[in-house]
Amino acid sequence: MTVFNPQDFARAAQALGDTGRILYQRGWSPATSSNYSVRLNDQCCALTSSGKHKGELTPADILVVDWQGQPLTNGKPSAETLLHTQLYQRDAGIGAVLHTHSPVAVVLSQIWPQEQLSISGWELQKAFAGETTHEATLNFPLFANDQDIARLAAQVEATMQQQGQGHAYLIRGHGVYTWGKDLTECFRHLEALENLLGYQLELLKLRPL
Numbered sequence: 001m002t003v004f005n006p007q008d009f010a011r012a013a014q015a016l017g018d019t020g021r022i023l024y025q026r027g028w029s030p031a032t033s034s035n036y037s038v039r040l041n042d043q044c045c046a047l048t049s050s051g052k053h054k055g056e057l058t059p060a061d062i063l064v065v066d067w068q069g070q071p072l073t074n075g076k077p078s079a080e081t082l083l084h085t086q087l088y089q090r091d092a093g094i095g096a097v098l099h100t101h102s103p104v105a106v107v108l109s110q111i112w113p114q115e116q117l118s119i120s121g122w123e124l125q126k127a128f129a130g131e132t133t134h135e136a137t138l139n140f141p142l143f144a145n146d147q148d149i150a151r152l153a154a155q156v157e158a159t160m161q162q163q164g165q166g167h168a169y170l171i172r173g174h175g176v177y178t179w180g181k182d183l184t185e186c187f188r189h190l191e192a193l194e195n196l197l198g199y200q201l202e203l204l205k206l207r208p209l
Protein backbone atom coordinates (compact mmCIF):
# COMPACT_ATOMS: atom_id res chain seq x y z
CA MET A 1 0.00 0.00 0.00
CA THR A 2 1.31 3.48 -0.87
CA VAL A 3 1.33 5.83 2.10
CA PHE A 4 2.43 9.43 2.47
CA ASN A 5 2.74 11.93 5.28
CA PRO A 6 -0.28 14.31 5.16
CA GLN A 7 1.87 17.16 6.47
CA ASP A 8 4.36 16.67 3.62
CA PHE A 9 1.42 16.73 1.21
CA ALA A 10 0.00 19.92 2.74
CA ARG A 11 3.40 21.65 2.51
CA ALA A 12 3.88 20.52 -1.08
CA ALA A 13 0.38 21.64 -2.07
CA GLN A 14 1.02 25.11 -0.64
CA ALA A 15 4.39 25.38 -2.37
CA LEU A 16 3.01 24.26 -5.74
CA GLY A 17 0.23 26.85 -5.51
CA ASP A 18 2.74 29.59 -4.69
CA THR A 19 4.90 28.47 -7.61
CA GLY A 20 1.91 28.54 -9.97
CA ARG A 21 1.10 32.12 -9.01
CA ILE A 22 4.66 33.23 -9.85
CA LEU A 23 4.82 31.29 -13.13
CA TYR A 24 1.39 32.52 -14.24
CA GLN A 25 2.41 36.12 -13.48
CA ARG A 26 5.51 35.67 -15.63
CA GLY A 27 3.41 34.46 -18.55
CA TRP A 28 5.00 31.01 -18.54
CA SER A 29 1.78 29.13 -17.59
CA PRO A 30 -1.08 30.77 -19.54
CA ALA A 31 -4.63 29.53 -20.01
CA THR A 32 -4.46 26.56 -17.58
CA SER A 33 -1.32 25.21 -19.27
CA SER A 34 1.59 23.70 -17.29
CA ASN A 35 1.84 21.13 -14.53
CA TYR A 36 4.00 20.98 -11.44
CA SER A 37 4.93 18.27 -8.95
CA VAL A 38 6.93 17.58 -5.79
CA ARG A 39 8.12 14.13 -4.66
CA LEU A 40 6.57 12.99 -1.36
CA ASN A 41 8.56 9.74 -0.94
CA ASP A 42 9.90 6.85 -3.03
CA GLN A 43 6.43 5.89 -4.26
CA CYS A 44 4.39 9.02 -4.91
CA CYS A 45 4.35 12.74 -5.61
CA ALA A 46 2.05 15.72 -5.16
CA LEU A 47 0.90 16.97 -8.58
CA THR A 48 -1.40 19.61 -10.04
CA SER A 49 -4.88 18.45 -11.07
CA SER A 50 -5.76 18.68 -14.75
CA GLY A 51 -7.21 21.81 -16.27
CA LYS A 52 -6.74 24.17 -13.33
CA HIS A 53 -5.82 27.84 -13.70
CA LYS A 54 -2.20 27.84 -12.54
CA GLY A 55 -2.37 31.36 -11.14
CA GLU A 56 -5.27 30.43 -8.87
CA LEU A 57 -4.28 27.05 -7.44
CA THR A 58 -5.56 26.14 -3.99
CA PRO A 59 -4.52 23.05 -1.98
CA ALA A 60 -7.70 21.36 -3.28
CA ASP A 61 -6.20 21.53 -6.80
CA ILE A 62 -3.26 19.32 -5.84
CA LEU A 63 -3.48 15.53 -5.61
CA VAL A 64 -1.19 12.58 -4.96
CA VAL A 65 -0.30 10.04 -7.67
CA ASP A 66 1.86 6.93 -7.63
CA TRP A 67 4.47 6.11 -10.28
CA GLN A 68 1.81 4.47 -12.46
CA GLY A 69 -0.07 7.76 -12.46
CA GLN A 70 -2.87 6.37 -10.31
CA PRO A 71 -4.48 8.98 -8.03
CA LEU A 72 -4.18 8.29 -4.29
CA THR A 73 -6.32 11.28 -3.33
CA ASN A 74 -9.40 12.86 -4.93
CA GLY A 75 -9.03 14.72 -8.20
CA LYS A 76 -8.17 14.31 -11.87
CA PRO A 77 -4.40 14.03 -12.40
CA SER A 78 -2.67 16.20 -14.96
CA ALA A 79 -2.96 14.86 -18.50
CA GLU A 80 0.86 14.86 -18.50
CA THR A 81 1.30 12.93 -15.24
CA LEU A 82 3.47 10.24 -16.84
CA LEU A 83 6.08 12.82 -17.88
CA HIS A 84 6.53 13.57 -14.17
CA THR A 85 6.49 9.98 -12.93
CA GLN A 86 8.99 8.91 -15.61
CA LEU A 87 11.50 11.29 -14.03
CA TYR A 88 10.81 10.32 -10.41
CA GLN A 89 11.05 6.63 -11.28
CA ARG A 90 14.39 6.95 -13.05
CA ASP A 91 16.16 9.16 -10.50
CA ALA A 92 15.59 9.06 -6.74
CA GLY A 93 17.46 12.37 -6.53
CA ILE A 94 14.71 14.23 -8.38
CA GLY A 95 12.47 16.02 -5.87
CA ALA A 96 10.47 18.35 -8.11
CA VAL A 97 9.42 18.73 -11.75
CA LEU A 98 8.11 21.86 -13.49
CA HIS A 99 6.49 21.99 -16.93
CA THR A 100 5.70 25.39 -18.48
CA HIS A 101 4.53 26.89 -21.79
CA SER A 102 6.38 30.20 -22.10
CA PRO A 103 6.21 32.00 -25.48
CA VAL A 104 10.02 31.88 -25.81
CA ALA A 105 10.19 28.11 -25.26
CA VAL A 106 7.23 27.37 -27.49
CA VAL A 107 8.41 29.54 -30.40
CA LEU A 108 12.02 28.36 -30.23
CA SER A 109 10.92 24.72 -30.08
CA GLN A 110 8.93 25.20 -33.30
CA ILE A 111 11.70 26.76 -35.36
CA TRP A 112 14.76 24.87 -34.09
CA PRO A 113 15.60 22.40 -36.89
CA GLN A 114 17.67 19.80 -35.01
CA GLU A 115 16.48 17.15 -32.57
CA GLN A 116 18.54 18.71 -29.83
CA LEU A 117 19.47 22.22 -28.84
CA SER A 118 23.11 22.48 -27.75
CA ILE A 119 24.24 25.61 -25.98
CA SER A 120 27.63 26.73 -24.79
CA GLY A 121 29.35 29.92 -23.73
CA TRP A 122 26.75 31.34 -21.35
CA GLU A 123 27.64 32.09 -17.74
CA LEU A 124 24.05 31.32 -16.71
CA GLN A 125 24.60 27.64 -17.57
CA LYS A 126 26.16 27.42 -14.11
CA ALA A 127 22.70 27.85 -12.58
CA PHE A 128 22.12 24.17 -13.40
CA ALA A 129 23.25 21.85 -10.60
CA GLY A 130 26.73 20.46 -11.15
CA GLU A 131 27.64 22.86 -13.96
CA THR A 132 30.80 24.79 -13.21
CA THR A 133 31.81 26.49 -16.43
CA HIS A 134 30.38 28.40 -19.37
CA GLU A 135 32.66 26.27 -21.55
CA ALA A 136 30.53 23.14 -21.09
CA THR A 137 27.96 22.19 -23.71
CA LEU A 138 24.43 21.61 -22.46
CA ASN A 139 22.15 19.51 -24.64
CA PHE A 140 18.38 19.84 -24.49
CA PRO A 141 16.50 17.21 -26.54
CA LEU A 142 13.51 18.37 -28.61
CA PHE A 143 10.64 15.90 -28.92
CA ALA A 144 7.74 16.08 -31.34
CA ASN A 145 4.52 16.87 -29.52
CA ASP A 146 2.34 13.82 -28.95
CA GLN A 147 -1.13 13.52 -27.42
CA ASP A 148 -0.20 9.95 -26.40
CA ILE A 149 1.64 10.85 -23.19
CA ALA A 150 2.57 7.25 -22.34
CA ARG A 151 4.31 6.98 -25.73
CA LEU A 152 6.02 10.35 -25.25
CA ALA A 153 7.19 9.37 -21.74
CA ALA A 154 8.67 6.15 -23.16
CA GLN A 155 10.47 8.15 -25.83
CA VAL A 156 11.86 10.55 -23.23
CA GLU A 157 13.10 7.60 -21.16
CA ALA A 158 14.73 5.94 -24.19
CA THR A 159 16.49 9.18 -25.12
CA MET A 160 17.75 9.67 -21.57
CA GLN A 161 19.10 6.11 -21.53
CA GLN A 162 21.01 6.78 -24.75
CA GLN A 163 22.14 10.36 -24.18
CA GLY A 164 22.05 10.91 -20.42
CA GLN A 165 19.44 12.60 -18.31
CA GLY A 166 20.54 16.18 -18.78
CA HIS A 167 18.72 19.05 -17.10
CA ALA A 168 15.69 19.69 -19.29
CA TYR A 169 13.94 18.95 -22.58
CA LEU A 170 11.59 20.72 -24.97
CA ILE A 171 8.43 19.50 -26.68
CA ARG A 172 7.80 21.21 -30.01
CA GLY A 173 5.06 23.80 -30.02
CA HIS A 174 4.26 22.81 -26.46
CA GLY A 175 6.78 23.70 -23.75
CA VAL A 176 9.59 22.56 -21.49
CA TYR A 177 10.18 20.09 -18.67
CA THR A 178 12.89 20.58 -16.09
CA TRP A 179 13.59 19.06 -12.68
CA GLY A 180 15.74 19.45 -9.58
CA LYS A 181 16.50 17.95 -6.19
CA ASP A 182 13.75 20.11 -4.67
CA LEU A 183 11.32 22.82 -5.78
CA THR A 184 13.81 25.62 -5.12
CA GLU A 185 16.47 24.06 -7.33
CA CYS A 186 13.90 23.14 -9.97
CA PHE A 187 12.63 26.73 -10.07
CA ARG A 188 16.20 27.98 -10.52
CA HIS A 189 16.67 25.52 -13.37
CA LEU A 190 13.48 26.74 -15.00
CA GLU A 191 14.55 30.37 -14.74
CA ALA A 192 17.96 29.54 -16.19
CA LEU A 193 16.43 27.52 -19.01
CA GLU A 194 13.97 30.28 -19.91
CA ASN A 195 16.72 32.87 -20.05
CA LEU A 196 19.08 30.64 -22.03
CA LEU A 197 16.32 29.86 -24.53
CA GLY A 198 15.63 33.59 -24.73
CA TYR A 199 19.29 34.27 -25.58
CA GLN A 200 19.11 31.61 -28.29
CA LEU A 201 15.97 33.13 -29.79
CA GLU A 202 17.55 36.60 -29.81
CA LEU A 203 20.66 35.17 -31.50
CA LEU A 204 18.48 33.62 -34.19
CA LYS A 205 17.02 37.06 -34.95
CA LEU A 206 20.52 38.51 -35.32
CA ARG A 207 22.03 35.48 -37.08
CA PRO A 208 19.23 33.57 -38.86
CA LEU A 209 19.91 29.87 -39.50
Ligand SMILES: CSCCC(=O)C(=O)COP(=O)(O)O
Pocket residue numbers: 031032033034035048049050051052077078079080099
Ligand atom coordinates in the same frame (compact mmCIF):
# COMPACT_ATOMS: atom_id res chain seq x y z
C1 LIG B 1 -4.35 24.17 -21.97
S1 LIG B 1 -2.77 23.57 -22.35
C2 LIG B 1 -3.05 21.85 -22.82
C3 LIG B 1 -2.61 20.82 -21.80
C4 LIG B 1 -1.18 21.05 -21.39
O1 LIG B 1 -0.29 21.03 -22.23
C5 LIG B 1 -0.83 21.34 -20.03
O2 LIG B 1 0.32 21.60 -19.74
C6 LIG B 1 -1.85 21.32 -18.94
O3 LIG B 1 -2.40 20.05 -18.79
P1 LIG B 1 -2.99 19.61 -17.37
O4 LIG B 1 -3.82 18.38 -17.68
O5 LIG B 1 -1.83 19.33 -16.48
O6 LIG B 1 -3.80 20.75 -16.85
Ligand SMILES: [Zn+2]
Pocket residue numbers: 033034035080099101174175
Ligand atom coordinates in the same frame (compact mmCIF):
# COMPACT_ATOMS: atom_id res chain seq x y z
ZN1 LIG C 1 1.75 21.11 -21.34
